[in-house]
Amino acid sequence: MQRLILLLSLVVLAVGCQSEKKEKKQITIGTKKEKASPYDTGKAIFNGKGKCYTCHKIDKKSIGPGVIDIMKVYKDQKGDLIAFLKQEAEPIVDPETYAVMKTNFAIIKTFTEEELNAVEVYMNEVANGKTE
Ligand code: HEC
Structure with missing residues (x-):
């Protein structure tokens, strides 16, 4: 049971990290498109x-x-x-x-x-x- 919980939390962590990465990626795309002066x-x-x-x-x-x-x-x-x-x-x-x-x-x-x-x-x- 403990193992299962450990495994589950690892999965949650992995998913969490991934979505964070995605967000970061979107942010860099956003800043690349600089606003015209x-x-x-x-x-x-x-x-x-x-x-x-x-x-x-x-x-x-x-x-x-x-x-x-x-x-x-x-x-x-x-x-x-x-x-x-x-x-x-x-x-x-x-x-x-x-x-x-x-x-x-x-x-x-x-x-x-x-x-x-x-x-x-x-x-x-x-x-x-x-x-x-
Ligand atoms: C069809 C021709 C025409 C177009 C298109 C035009 N203008 Fe003019 N503009 C004139 C003429 C003629 C005058 C001189 C008369 C006057 O002083 O208002 C003038 C004058 C001005 C003045 C001086 C106003 C004053 O205090 O006398 C400004 C500022 C100006 N135009 C800005 C612009 C801008 C910005 C645009 C584009 C968004 C533009 N014009 C498009 C013909 C044009």
């Missing part, structure tokens, strides 16, 4: 689903003002870029062509708070010379 997320949105790139180049005006120019105005005037993107603040860069920018708010409205922040981080860093 706000810069990378912002860049992906700017050049992807946000369609910002279709009207905004970095260093020159196209349909809309260049990102460097936009960020300079926001820095100088201490503008709130996220508030602008949420349509809670008036345009301060080129109000005369605001109607064109407005056409893109249908897309911007779908962004989460985190995505809006990421776009701001990207525009800021790219205006400060980051190129990757």
Whole structure:
């Protein structure tokens, strides 16, 4: 009987260890998939689903003002870029062509708070010379 108990507890122990191993394995898979940085997320949105790139180049005006120019105005005037993107603040860069920018708010409205922040981080860093 004692032997049986010993054997049983060994089995329990073995199973326990195994499931622990499994858990650990899952955890390492989880940490391997690193979360994208706000810069990378912002860049992906700017050049992807946000369609910002279709009207905004970095260093020159196209349909809309260049990102460097936009960020300079926001820095100088201490503008709130996220508030602008949420349509809670008036345009301060080129109000005369605001109607064109407005056409893109249908897309911007779908962004989460985190995505809006990421776009701001990207525009800021790219205006400060980051190129990757
Ligand atoms: C259809 C063209 C178009 C698209 C697409 C577009 N923009 Fe614009 N954007 C403009 C124009 C034109 C202006 C200048 C008018 C203005 O200042 O609002 C502008 C201005 C801005 C400004 C300055 C606002 C201000 O205070 O005057 C920001 C910030 C901006 N865009 C961000 C973005 C972001 C981020 C995206 C993508 C999610 C985007 N834009 C997509 C045309 C566009």
